[in-house]
Amino acid sequence: MINTLTDIISKNEVKDFKEILALIVTGEQRLLLRNDVLLAFRQYCDKNNKTKRFREKSSVFGFLHKVQEAFIHNEHILIMHRLSPARYRFYLLRCDGERIEEIDVSHYLNLKDSFLQIDHGSCLQIDFMPFYDYTPSIKDSRTIGNGINFLNRFMCSSLFQNPEKWNARLFEFIKLHKHQEQQLLVNSVLLPEFNTFFNEMEKTIEWLNRQKPDTPFARVEQRMKKSGFEPGWGNTAGRIGETMQMLVDLINEPTSERLERFISRIPLPLISKIAIVSPHGWFGQENVLGRPDTGGQVIYVLDQVRALEKHLQHSIALTGLSVKPTIIVITRLIPDAGDTTCNQKTEKILNTDNGWILRIPFRDKNNNIIPQWIPRFHVWPYLEGFADDAAGELTSAFKGRPDFIIGNYSDGNLVATLLSDRLDVVQCTIAHALEKTKYLFSDLYWQEMETDYNFSLQFTADLLAMNKSDFIIASTHQEIVGTEDTMGQYESYQTFSLPGLYQVKNGINLFAPKFNVIPPGVDESIYFPYYINDQRITTRTTYWEKRLFTDNTPDIFGTLDDPHKPPIFTMSRLDKIKNITGLIEAFGLSKKIRKRFNLVFASGSIHIEDSLDHEERQGILKIHELIDHYSLHNQIRWLPGINKLDTGEVYRIMAERKGIFVQPALFEAFGLTILEAMLSGLPTFATQFGGPAEIIEDGINGYLINPSQSGMIARRIEYFMQGVDKDPGLWDRISRAGIKRVQDDYNWRLYSERLISLAKIYGFWRYSVSGQGKIKMSLYCDFLYHFLIKQRAMEREAPQG
Numbered sequence: 001m002i003n004t005l006t007d008i009i010s011k012n013e014v015k016d017f018k019e020i021l022a023l024i025v026t027g028e029q030r031l032l033l034r035n036d037v038l039l040a041f042r043q044y045c046d047k048n049n050k051t052k053r054f055r056e057k058s059s060v061f062g063f064l065h066k067v068q069e070a071f072i073h074n075e076h077i078l079i080m081h082r083l084s085p086a087r088y089r090f091y092l093l094r095c096d097g098e099r100i101e102e103i104d105v106s107h108y109l110n111l112k113d114s115f116l117q118i119d120h121g122s123c124l125q126i127d128f129m130p131f132y133d134y135t136p137s138i139k140d141s142r143t144i145g146n147g148i149n150f151l152n153r154f155m156c157s158s159l160f161q162n163p164e165k166w167n168a169r170l171f172e173f174i175k176l177h178k179h180q181e182q183q184l185l186v187n188s189v190l191l192p193e194f195n196t197f198f199n200e201m202e203k204t205i206e207w208l209n210r211q212k213p214d215t216p217f218a219r220v221e222q223r224m225k226k227s228g229f230e231p232g233w234g235n236t237a238g239r240i241g242e243t244m245q246m247l248v249d250l251i252n253e254p255t256s257e258r259l260e261r262f263i264s265r266i267p268l269p270l271i272s273k274i275a276i277v278s279p280h281g282w283f284g285q286e287n288v289l290g291r292p293d294t295g296g297q298v299i300y301v302l303d304q305v306r307a308l309e310k311h312l313q314h315s316i317a318l319t320g321l322s323v324k325p326t327i328i329v330i331t332r333l334i335p336d337a338g339d340t341t342c343n344q345k346t347e348k349i350l351n352t353d354n355g356w357i358l359r360i361p362f363r364d365k366n367n368n369i370i371p372q373w374i375p376r377f378h379v380w381p382y383l384e385g386f387a388d389d390a391a392g393e394l395t396s397a398f399k400g401r402p403d404f405i406i407g408n409y410s411d412g413n414l415v416a417t418l419l420s421d422r423l424d425v426v427q428c429t430i431a432h433a434l435e436k437t438k439y440l441f442s443d444l445y446w447q448e449m450e451t452d453y454n455f456s457l458q459f460t461a462d463l464l465a466m467n468k469s470d471f472i473i474a475s476t477h478q479e480i481v482g483t484e485d486t487m488g489q490y491e492s493y494q495t496f497s498l499p500g501l502y503q504v505k506n507g508i509n510l511f512a513p514k515f516n517v518i519p520p521g522v523d524e525s526i527y528f529p530y531y532i533n534d535q536r537i538t539t540r541t542t543y544w545e546k547r548l549f550t551d552n553t554p555d556i557f558g559t560l561d562d563p564h565k566p567p568i569f570t571m572s573r574l575d576k577i578k579n580i581t582g583l584i585e586a587f588g589l590s591k592k593i594r595k596r597f598n599l600v601f602a603s604g605s606i607h608i609e610d611s612l613d614h615e616e617r618q619g620i621l622k623i624h625e626l627i628d629h630y631s632l633h634n635q636i637r638w639l640p641g642i643n644k645l646d647t648g649e650v651y652r653i654m655a656e657r658k659g660i661f662v663q664p665a666l667f668e669a670f671g672l673t674i675l676e677a678m679l680s681g682l683p684t685f686a687t688q689f690g691g692p693a694e695i696i697e698d699g700i701n702g703y704l705i706n707p708s709q710s711g712m713i714a715r716r717i718e719y720f721m722q723g724v725d726k727d728p729g730l731w732d733r734i735s736r737a738g739i740k741r742v743q744d745d746y747n748w749r750l751y752s753e754r755l756i757s758l759a760k761i762y763g764f765w766r767y768s769v770s771g772q773g774k775i776k777m778s779l780y781c782d783f784l785y786h787f788l789i790k791q792r793a794m795e796r797e798a799p800q801g
Contacts (some may be wrong), residue, residue, distance in 0.1 A: 021096070023044055024070075029072075031069070038065060042193075067081055069078055071096070073114065073115045075094060076093060078115070088494070092683065097517070109125075109494075112499070123501070124503070125505055126505065126506075127507075131774075141403045145474065146514065148516055155259060155765070156255055160623075163251075166768075170251075171197055174769050185232045185267070197228070214236050215222075217231065229614075235318055246262045263760050264760055269763060270319075271756055273325075274404045275404070276305065276389070278408040279411050282294045282342050285344065286341065289338050290603060290642070291641065292373075292612065295573045297409060300408075302349060306352055312756065315563050326356045328755060329355075330357055330360065333359035335371040343359075347359075358397060362385070365380065365794075376409070378796070380461075383414055383418075384418065387419055405426070406427075411467035413462070425699075427469045428471055433491040437456060438513065439455075447500065456498055457793055457796075467781060469512045470766055471515075472515050473517075475669065475670035481510060488626055492509065519521070519670070521675075527648045527675075530653075540649050541653065547651055550563055555639070555640050556637065556639050557637070558633060558635075558636045559634060565595060566597050567599070568593070568600070568662055568717070570662050571642065571647070573603065573616070574615065576654045576666075577667060580664070581623060582621065582710050585626055585630075586664070587635075588629065588632055588713070590717070598635055600639075601639070603638070603641065651682055667708055671686060675701075675742050681736075683735055687706040689793075701743075702734065703719075
């Protein structure tokens with residue numbers, strides 16, 4: 001317990017610490033984030049000519065660089081101190097440094113509310129931690145994000161310590177499964193209990209070993225059925241024998257690897273019907289990218305469907321079953337759909353056998369269909385009705401309930417939670433991005449942002465989905481717990497307050513084994529290196545070369561004086577967080593960059609009257625202002641969003657011209673465009689804040705930038721230019737290293753294998769232990785849903801059109 005200043009600061013550095021406090025207290029800011037605190041520390045060091053040791057090794061630095069947020073409140077500084085990822089202490093420090101007191105989280109949240117002069121006396125306190133008593137807990141924060149390995153080890157340890165109990169559960173789980181009316185794996189009449197099953201299995205393995213390994217299942221089926229074994233063990237005698245031997249080995253000597261291999265191999269359950277929920281935006285296959293709320297998530301989901309179907313087709317065939325998988329993406333139907341297909345109820349997903357988009361409309365309080373698109377921040381009043389309709393449509397389409405539900409983003413995860421509850425289906429949560437970390441102090445000042453963003457509903461929906469889902473997929477480790485120095489997106493939900501509404505003491509247990517990191521892949525039929533010419537279509541290359549650099553059409557802004565100069569290229573929505581305007585300003589600021597490059601970007605629309613989105617309209621105005629201010633009219637090309645099927649060729653054209661790709665987002669949860677550009681051969685620059693830091697090894701296969709100031713973006717590009725001037729082979733080395741990075745580590749085959757494996761194992765965990773343990777958690781979440789979401793959402797009507 002910290003009680004005195006010398007508990008955290010060495011005696012000979014106390015004076016320095018107090019002077020830094022004085023610098024902070026006399027500044028204008030009353031609310032500081034980590035960077036603000038460190039800036040004050042650096043200013044003090046510069047002013048007093050402090051040594052390198054003090055700047056990097058002192059106890060003052062050791063304490064201050066772990067401060068996540070600080071509030072100057074009356075005579076005190078309130079401090080949130082991050083000891084390590086997902087572990088915190090809270091301090092009340094007198095402004096003169098004469099007294100420091102460690103306080104508990106409730107006291108901290110109360111003082112935080114008082115900072116805004118908001119009475120916390122009747123404020124609801126939310127604490128999910130007591131409801132995690134059903135699950136084991138990870139001890140080491142470094143292993144967070146690898147929950148399945150921990151869970152497998154835990155189950156195998158339990159299997160080893162309580163073999164009779166766990167063998168019985170495993171056997172009962174095996175007996176449960178059917179496909180439609182067909183029993184799978186075990187005939188419970190012939191094999192009613194575990195010992196009989198185990199003995200018969202050993203006899204069957206001996207018999208199978210005497211058969212030719214490639215003997216088809218149909219030729220051994222009759223013998224298998226006489227012994228009590230139903231289809232699903234394998235498609236040949238050899239594979240059936242291998243699968244049964246895996247189970248024997250698991251029972252005799254349980255290990256986490258054996259458990260995962262066995263459950264992943266057999267249809268436990270048979271996953272052949274998957275529902276993927278993604279309600280917001282313009283979900284379609286053409287003419288949607290670049291529209292508000294529509295970008296990487298659509299690409300992610302469509303690529304995910306194709307990869308999952310391919311994997312399921314292969315894995316189901318290996319079980320010996322003749323079942324065709326079906327994957328349905330549930331999204332919103334928009335009657336006023338313009339030149340998109342978003343007004344069609346069903347749409348076949350290209351390059352799939354049985355992948356579909358199923359669109360369901362939003363309805364108002366009077367059950368009338370809402371015809372216009374609605375921004376993602378305003379969909380909340382319609383989601384419960386959407387989920388009700390989706391449950392019926394899915395049940396009809398699948399001729400029963402789905403085997404697995406995947407939610408996407410906050411709205412999709414809430415709908416997936418409602419569907420999982422109703423249909424009793426394993427649920428996976430994928431956030432893509434959590435808005436809480438993207439908008440500074442969006443929790444503290446939520447009431448001021450509520451009209452535009454409805455953060456009270458969104459953050460509560462995030463909490464419910466995180467805690468109720470069976471498992472969570474993140475694209476990067478730092479999406480969950482950040483880095484040693486920065487807080488993760490999920491981590492930011494541990495402790496926070498929406499003053500006047502509720503306080504969150506424990507919003508998510510990051511040490512529960514539900515978090516797993518599975519990075520998405522890239523569609524290698526669309527994105528491949530620019531020098532693989534035999535896969536490219538000449539007519540498309542010619543078309544896009546003209547459109548990108550020379551065509552004069554009403555939807556393109558800018559005429560290039562020298563269209564042959566290498567391009568700086570970027571592509572994204574016109575959201576503030578994507579920071580397209582920051583890149584344009586960086587281009588305008590640097591005469592060196594403008595002399596060597598053109599700037600080409602694809603984003604939104606050049607005409608403000610074509611946009612219905614508030615943030616996009618602001619972005620359009622800002623871009624035109626920057627172009628005028630820096631006189632960029634003959635060095636810049638601004639295109640609308642590009643169809644996904646053409647983006648690969650666009651990247652390759654940019655690479656052929658020795659261009660670069662810059663992703664200047666202020667924060668990026670992952671960054672699919674980064675992978676696409678790298679695989680196409682474009683040297684890639686991306687924000688250092690978020691997922692790109694786990695993709696790019698700075699200076700080796702790409703470059704990381706600090707996008708918080710346009711000058712910083714410009715200097716990083718200039719640094720690369722200087723490198724190329726000194727070493728002409730640098731562009732090519734970065735290009736090839738980026739290609740190799742993506743090919744080695746980011747592919748949809750690995751993703752889909754892992755995701756289906758997790759669905760099966762967490763399904764077993766849900767059945768064997770957590771199903772009962774989660775009842776109290778479920779009831780608690782239901783209360784919060786009705787009290788904090790449903791009632792509040794009913795009072796809102798979204799702005800339309």
